[in-house]
Amino acid sequence: MLHNDTFLRALLREPTEYTPLWIMRQAGRYLPEYNATRARAGSFLDLCKNPDLATEVTLQPLARFPLDAAILFSDILTIPDAMGLGLYFAEGEGPKLERPLRDEWEIRNLSAPDPDTHLSYVMSAVSQIRRSLAGSVPLIGFSGSPFTLACYMVEGGGSEDFRHIKGMLYRRPDLLHQILEVTTQSVILYLNAQIEAGAQAVMVFDTWGGTLSTPAYEEFSLHYLRRIAAELTKQAEGRRVPSIVFTKGGGLWLERIAEAGFDAVGLDWTIELSEAKRRVGHQVALQGNMDPSVLFGSPQAIEKEVERIITSFGADPGHVFNLGHGISRFTPPEHVAVLVDAVHNVSRRLRTNN
Amino acid sequence: MLHNDTFLRALLREPTEYTPLWIMRQAGRYLPEYNATRARAGSFLDLCKNPDLATEVTLQPLARFPLDAAILFSDILTIPDAMGLGLYFAEGEGPKLERPLRDEWEIRNLSAPDPDTHLSYVMSAVSQIRRSLAGSVPLIGFSGSPFTLACYMVEGGGSEDFRHIKGMLYRRPDLLHQILEVTTQSVILYLNAQIEAGAQAVMVFDTWGGTLSTPAYEEFSLHYLRRIAAELTKQAEGRRVPSIVFTKGGGLWLERIAEAGFDAVGLDWTIELSEAKRRVGHQVALQGNMDPSVLFGSPQAIEKEVERIITSFGADPGHVFNLGHGISRFTPPEHVAVLVDAVHNVSRRLRTNN
Numbered sequence: 092m093l094h095n096d097t098f099l100r101a102l103l104r105e106p107t108e109y110t111p112l113w114i115m116r117q118a119g120r121y122l123p124e125y126n127a128t129r130a131r132a133g134s135f136l137d138l139c140k141n142p143d144l145a146t147e148v149t150l151q152p153l154a155r156f157p158l159d160a161a162i163l164f165s166d167i168l169t170i171p172d173a174m175g176l177g178l179y180f181a182e183g184e185g186p187k188l189e190r191p192l193r194d195e196w197e198i199r200n201l202s203a204p205d206p207d208t209h210l211s212y213v214m215s216a217v218s219q220i221r222r223s224l225a226g227s228v229p230l231i232g233f234s235g236s237p238f239t240l241a242c243y244m245v246e247g248g249g250s251e252d253f254r255h256i257k258g259m260l261y262r263r264p265d266l267l268h269q270i271l272e273v274t275t276q277s278v279i280l281y282l283n284a285q286i287e288a289g290a291q292a293v294m295v296f297d298t299w300g301g302t303l304s305t306p307a308y309e310e311f312s313l314h315y316l317r318r319i320a321a322e323l324t325k326q327a328e329g330r331r332v333p334s335i336v337f338t339k340g341g342g343l344w345l346e347r348i349a350e351a352g353f354d355a356v357g358l359d360w361t362i363e364l365s366e367a368k369r370r371v372g373h374q375v376a377l378q379g380n381m382d383p384s385v386l387f388g389s390p391q392a393i394e395k396e397v398e399r400i401i402t403s404f405g406a407d408p409g410h411v412f413n414l415g416h417g418i419s420r421f422t423p424p425e426h427v428a429v430l431v432d433a434v435h436n437v438s439r440r441l442r443t444n445n
Numbered sequence: 446m447l448h449n450d451t452f453l454r455a456l457l458r459e460p461t462e463y464t465p466l467w468i469m470r471q472a473g474r475y476l477p478e479y480n481a482t483r484a485r486a487g488s489f490l491d492l493c494k495n496p497d498l499a500t501e502v503t504l505q506p507l508a509r510f511p512l513d514a515a516i517l518f519s520d521i522l523t524i525p526d527a528m529g530l531g532l533y534f535a536e537g538e539g540p541k542l543e544r545p546l547r548d549e550w551e552i553r554n555l556s557a558p559d560p561d562t563h564l565s566y567v568m569s570a571v572s573q574i575r576r577s578l579a580g581s582v583p584l585i586g587f588s589g590s591p592f593t594l595a596c597y598m599v600e601g602g603g604s605e606d607f608r609h610i611k612g613m614l615y616r617r618p619d620l621l622h623q624i625l626e627v628t629t630q631s632v633i634l635y636l637n638a639q640i641e642a643g644a645q646a647v648m649v650f651d652t653w654g655g656t657l658s659t660p661a662y663e664e665f666s667l668h669y670l671r672r673i674a675a676e677l678t679k680q681a682e683g684r685r686v687p688s689i690v691f692t693k694g695g696g697l698w699l700e701r702i703a704e705a706g707f708d709a710v711g712l713d714w715t716i717e718l719s720e721a722k723r724r725v726g727h728q729v730a731l732q733g734n735m736d737p738s739v740l741f742g743s744p745q746a747i748e749k750e751v752e753r754i755i756t757s758f759g760a761d762p763g764h765v766f767n768l769g770h771g772i773s774r775f776t777p778p779e780h781v782a783v784l785v786d787a788v789h790n791v792s793r794r795l796r797t798n799n
Contacts, residue, residue: 254738254775261742261750304714304736306753342697343716360658362697382658384608388615396615399660421608 092226098160099229099292102333102355102376104409110401110438111159112431113231116417117152118164121424124151135180139166142215149220153228155424156431159411160292161224162231163285165213167296170234170277171244173204184248191247193255198266203277206284213281214288221289232290234281236297236338237274237319238312244270253302260311267311275315279322286324286332294335294357295319301340312338313347320352335378339416342367349374359415364403376409381430383414386422390429397433406441446580452514453583453646456687456709456730458763464755464792465513466785467585470771471506472518475778478505489534493520496569503574507582509778510785513765514646515578516585517639519567521650524588524631525598527558538602545601547609552620557631560638567635568642575643586644588635590651590692591628591673592666598624607656614665621665629669633676640678640686648689648711649673655694666692667701674706689732693770696721703728713769718757730763735784737768740776744783751787760795 093099097111119125128148132138139145149164168186172178177189192198204210220230235243243249245256245267259267282293300312316336323334337357341348348356349371358367358379367377385396397412404410412434418427447453451465473479482502486492493499503518522540526532531543546552558564574584589597597603599610599621613621636647654666670690677688691711695702702710703725712721712733721731739750751766758764766788772781 252773254741254773257738258741261739261746301715305717340694361655363659384611385615387608387612392615419606419608
């Protein structure tokens with residue numbers, strides 16, 4: 092029994108009483124209670140790998156705000172870590188891999204990790220979070236996209252220019268395809284294992300696909316996203332498990348992304364929702380799309396922007412409110428409260444007036 | 446007398462025998478001769494402020510490759526430096542400003558620098574480069590866009606999230622507009638002084654406009670770009686001085702950008718030229734748009750991508766070939782030679798076959 096299934100219904104473009112919302116990185120450093128748990132855990136990675144603590148931080152934002160979904164607390168690089176590439180975090184920097192893929196033999200030796208052995212800590216966290224949620228709101232599972240994982244695997248971390256992976260793309264496309272084949276298989280196994288463990292929706296984060304040219308995006312990212320959409324488990328616990336894909340900076344490719352086979356498409360804030368809806372709203376639900384920086388503004392500015400975005404989409408079914416990128420660690424938590432209330436109130440009012 | 450005016454004619458959508466090209470940051474660290482001059486100059490800033498040396502490095506790529514335009518060697522932050530914000534370069538990082546704008550009184554006291562006093566070193570470089578070019582190819586002058594300059598002025602350097610300027614945008618939009626007013630006036634004076642000194646085309650780099658939401662882009666970047674387009678000197682030395690605007694990541698807003706009043710629009714590599722041409726090619730010339738990373742590929746991959754891009758635009762007038770971002774310092778110079786030849790050869794062949 093799910094008390095609040097607004098999020099799941101909106102993803103399937105069924106009518107809802109209001110626009111549901113959750114926030115990318117909602118369990119994160121802007122919350123003092125998160126920082127306290129993290130300090131207790133030791134490192135970020137210890138936190139990810141400890142199902143008790145991962146459950147604790149997953150639930151923290153829900154205790155503060157009436158959000159409409161929980162998202163598994165985990166890292167985007169669990170798959171490369173399970174492949175043996177050595178995930179670590181340098182203080183003040185993003186995630187890094189100790190052994191980036193540069194040599195052909197390493198790439199040829201890559202294989203998809205079994206989610207139930209090397210990633211069992213993730214599945215334990217999923218089950219435990221589901222039990223703790225006790226049917227209050229649905230739980231979202233997630234993975235990085237094959238191309239995004241490959242970026243980290245080849246670069247060894249984040250990058251400004253992605254010169255190693257793009258060098259490979261334009262010099263040895265066969266090697267990059269080899270990485271993407273294995274990574275795609277890994278993502279399918281990983282997400283389906285999360286669904287099996289209790290995830291009620293899944294999201295694929297294609298954080299770096301938007302750095303490609305149109306034909307390169309088609310060949311090295313979207314092609315593999317389509318295969319994931321086709322192979323995802325569609326039904327669990329007697330209900331549809333909706334899927335969401337989010338290519339940051341993918342606004343120009345919206346029609347193709349909407350045809351990839353996912354139920355919903357995440358949007359960053361550069362595109363207008365009305366425009367996105369006009370282009371693909373008959374095919375998929377849309378998730379987004381406020382600039383996280385709006386949360387640095389005044390409560391009035393936040394409310395104004397929420398009103399603008401919700402009105403831009405209109406009262407039709409098929410919108411899940413979110414930010415267009417993870418929430419900043421510098422966000423005042425009380426501004427998140429303003430956001431959540433505004434989304435619920437404005438969208439209820441809009442439905443009443445229609 | 447200009448021996449090769451292909452670039453200027455293409456910007457005005459007049460027929461040309463081949464597609465002209467230049468390369469953003471063509472005088473840069475991928476060239477050993479540039480690194481030698483820079484070492485001799487002391488710092489990057491000393492190089493910018495010394496007209497003899499700025500002339501030397503501006504001409505270096507033209508000695509190697511048959512490029513169709515020269516671009517003034519300078520920094521994007523000369524205006525904030527002339528405003529007294531203290532430009533400096535930390536080793537291995539981008540440009541920084543010693544005194545970022547955070548306080549209202551500092552913003553209220555900002556005024557547009559007189560190009561002929563505080564920026565006279567730039568005008569000297571322009572005149573000297575023109576003399577040295579001796580009519581071989583045209584010289585491009587440039588400036589950062591008001592919003593992009595404001596980003597650096599408020600953040601104090603580059604940024605991943607632009608939280609200071611976006612915080613201001615959503616908290617005190619009046620203050621940001623005040624900065625943009627002064628910066629717009631400065632850019633107009635600066636570019637017109639460059640034209641007066643001999644620049645034969647000008648380009649405005651809106652490097653960070655693409656990080657905004659659609660309405661914020663309209664209000665805080667495009668609005669000011671329109672004013673610049675309107676106030677630019679249109680004619681010098683008896684010929685039209687074409688202008689180019691480039692909002693990186695602005696593909697979704699192409700129609701509005703094309704209506705801003707510039708002769709040409711720069712494009713990054715995320716958009717297909719055929720699509721961009723279909724959307725706005727009756728209004729403006731298009732400049733771009735190869736991913737700089739293609740130059741890490743094999744010569745065959747470079748030629749293939751050049752062919753794809755040139756064919757995508759077709760044989761009509763109005764295309765200037767360029768990269769979609771500055772060339773990487775890790776580029777092998779011999780790959781630039783492959784690029785330049787490919788652009789000239791493929792585009793000549795395309796015109797012959799049509």
